[in-house]
Amino acid sequence: DTGVSQDPRHKITKRGQNVTFRCDPISEHNRLYWYRQTLGQGPEFLTYFQNEAQLEKSRLLSDRFSAERPKGSFSTLEIQRTEQGDSAMYLCASSPDRAYEQYFGPGTRLTVT
């Protein structure tokens, strides 16, 4: 039983650099979500996909952030011109339907120096 996987698990980058994260959902899950979690907070919603369509974006997702899900399979989250405030754990989750529970991956921890 393969769960949600994310790559890389850790990323350290210098301010101003671009980074890209990958998420592989549970196969046949139509919905894919990205969340961000900072210390002392619960995960906060960033964006989600229904198959390959990006249907909602949070106000947390600034213009420097972009996400894709080509062919409705894996997804990528790119952050351009990283800032120190982007340091966080980026979580991916998938779900077969909006009413079902979401299954989370291990996350990518981003540190911007």
Place this chain on the structure above:
Amino acid sequence: AQSVSQHNHHVILSEAASLELGCNYSYGGTVNLFWYVQYPGQHLQLLLKYFSGDPLVKGIKGFEAEFIKSKFSFNLRKPSVQWSDTAEYFCAVNNYGGSQGNLIFGKGTKLSVKP
């Protein structure tokens, strides 16, 4: 805006003590309710969920939660905690009837169980 409140930031208990973690949400429509757990060094895992029906739901590892609609609450309970329950617990709401189903999380409660 919808929100989820978890009343306790850090709870410290001895083994065999009873546990109750509070969770309140601020949405009046149809909701799905969840408790997720994050053990040290591991990813978020579903502990239990409520969609409809019996408001007392049972989850894994002896946990249960009660949905009280009139109080907008979904408190988590366990009669006797173990050292292995040391983890962070997150309450979450999904108002699938309105929005697109993204989860809204509380800030979490860190549980430390002393052996």
